[in-house]
Amino acid sequence: MSSVPTEDLIQNEPFTYEEALKSAIEYFKGDELAAGVWLNKYALKDSQGNIYERSPADMHQRMASEISRVESKYANPLSKEDVFEVLDRFQYIVPQGGPMTGIGNQYQIASLSNCFVIGNDGRGDSYGSIMKVDEEQVQLMKRRGGVGHDLSHIRPKGSPVKNSALSSTGIVPFMERYSNSTREVAQDGRRGALMLSISVDHPDSESFIDAKLDGTKVTGANVSVRISDAFMKAALNGEQYKQTFPLNSSNPSVIREVDAAALWKKIVHNAWASAEPGILFWDTVIRESVPDSYADFGFRTVSTNPCGEIPLCPYDSCRLLAINLLSYVDNPFSEAATFNFEKFKKHIRIAHRIADDIIDLELEKIDAILAKVNSDPESDETKRTEVLLWEKIREKAIQGRRTGIGITAEGDMLAALGLRYGSEESIDFSEEVHKFLALETYRGSVELAKERGAFPIYDAKLESKNPFISRLGEADPDLIKEMKIYGRRNIALLTIAPTGTTSLMTQTTSGIEPVFMVFYKRRKKINPNDTNTRTDFVDDLGDHWQEFNVFHHQFAAWLKQNGHDLTEVENMKEEQLNELVAQSPYAGSTARDVDWPSKVRLQGKVQKWVDHSISVTVNIPEDTSEEMVGDIYRIAWESGCKGITVYREGSRSGVLVSSTEKKKEQNFIAERKAPERPHSLDARIVRFNNNEERWIAVIGLLNDHPYEIFTGRTEDSFHLPHWCKSGFVLKNKDEQGKSRYDFQYKDRDGYRITIEGLSRSFNPEYWNYAKLISGVLRHGMPLLDVIHMVGNLHLDDEFLNTWKNGVIRALKMFVPDGTRALDSTCSECGEDSLVYEEGCLNCKNCGHSKCG
Structure with missing residues (x-):
């Protein structure tokens, strides 16, 4: 049932963070993670961080208004209510990322496109062209786009060049350049995304x-190798393989023969050891690519977007949209479960119309970007690259009208139907669903061409030998007949992207992936005043915590469907929970324990019905052999996959881990992950002298523990009344969109006073040291260890040493009374009896005290 918000819910006055968070938590029925993701990444905000939407209902209202405005220009338009109904509650159709934040957003001049590829189609590697790509990359990222480009046109190391260097430095220095540029661009709490390929x-x-x-290098980019069929055959047969530069040249300047099997083994080892490089089976990509039928019009594919699901030509772009497959399962997790193909068909057509409407909205955004750039006060010469960039992107969007319609919740759909992910039955059913999606999406594009016109360069003869189009024709000859008469609205239409944050909001599995973990443990701090509470864990500071199980949303739905009490199950031991999982349709189907070759074969079967590509990561346990990684890659190639990435548990930080007992060390690392910083933190003020200067420390607290620290002179621009001992540290954005920390306190009349820009108020050198200390605090290093670390900083400057002592004094104020010191031997009596009391070290044996 649709829940269209009334107009009086949309207001010009901003909501407070607390108001919006409360409303979003209610919207997501208590799911704080989903609420936080939506609020921090997708809610409408201005450049000062003011929030203008209090729940996704407001966001969907904003999007529905704009999409229906575009619809009204064409025949048979969808109404605002029609659009809102399929967007509401993330139940059916979910525009991803850029469209969600950008549609109807009057506060940002940003692109709606998720994916871009840039470059010069393999021509030229002068410093000028390399720097031009660097600038184009940054210009796209500042408008929120993810970018890919290929480096195969750069001459190899040692090649002669006609400049003062005399020979080329090769590929790697430019990988670093592009990677560093990515890390420099802020995207409202989201780091830019880059794919480099070769x-x-x-x-x-x-x-x-x-x-x-x-x-330690190229940390701002994903990297993938374009593998040819000829190389795979040479590697598997143990043959030599010829590398040349320039590629595909009849007269190459560099020729090198390599042992294909040895190079393949290196690729496999590195993927096993560090989860990169990913692999792109390039001959399959090009052979199956519908847009490459129009290579003479500039649609020759050269690289992919950062996650690999959209291969693109230079200056083309794509906007992603996912259909939530779980919502088409009637009577889920029961013997009567069925897939509703009729409803699916209806919504595929609507999804395609919305995806095409978003292209029109993107063209409006590009016009706004160009107007903004042209009105900027810089010289035309300075603006030239940016203007030409967006003009090229606009041209490609008009010529091809490319869409990226995909799915999410494949894993949950199969489980809800009682199918084990990776089984032969599940593979066959997934192929049936994606075949249906492909045929109906292409049929929708033909129908829309009748109403709105085909993409301008459509030519049935150019596509006549394309394998994907031929496959559609074999499945539905009437579709191809209609297409030849009326054309098609879009040059390519389908993809399967990773739906990380999207799946948190749909509360389902991500993309085509199986469930990552069915359950994991969380800890909740116990209030000392709480009685009759179970303590499962006591941390280094003596705080008590209760552990409880958190379930994948749809596993919880299965539990309810099968008569289990969730409260009771939340408190089960892991062994009992594993017994329950074994009885569920998720048995043997998590990312870690699914049959990996079967998963890859499923991807290959589905890929036949996806004209772009599929983003897939095969998650394998830590003890998996390198040989198995090689087998997964080989099977992917043989199965017709276009690309694949393997992640071996523990090979790279920053990825969720399982909760099994043998992973205790990794779980400890996961528990140390910095909790997300709220907009506002309680703060305490500690004053101290740095030699003759008066200094101040502002300590931000999360759950009553130090989370960050800022220090500076009170004589500088940071002035506080002497009676002020507390306040709030606010994380905001400055005029350039960079993070800024402000301090706020109440004066004696109750009015809030804000001091903007702590970073501007405090000395840069001290600010950098404070960032270091804040980093280890946020990642959960025990407070005594932080104090010990600061105490052991070797600082030559006497002012810095005095500052260091002040910071130590400030942090000691938060060590609970009675905490034993790291080195608890008293210098006076020699007894092991030093404890902290009110920030001082006191000997419980002889009474000796040391403060500061």
């Missing part, structure tokens, strides 16, 4: 493959 035919491909192995 052909295995390039003589520097081995250096490219090794570039990220130690985890």
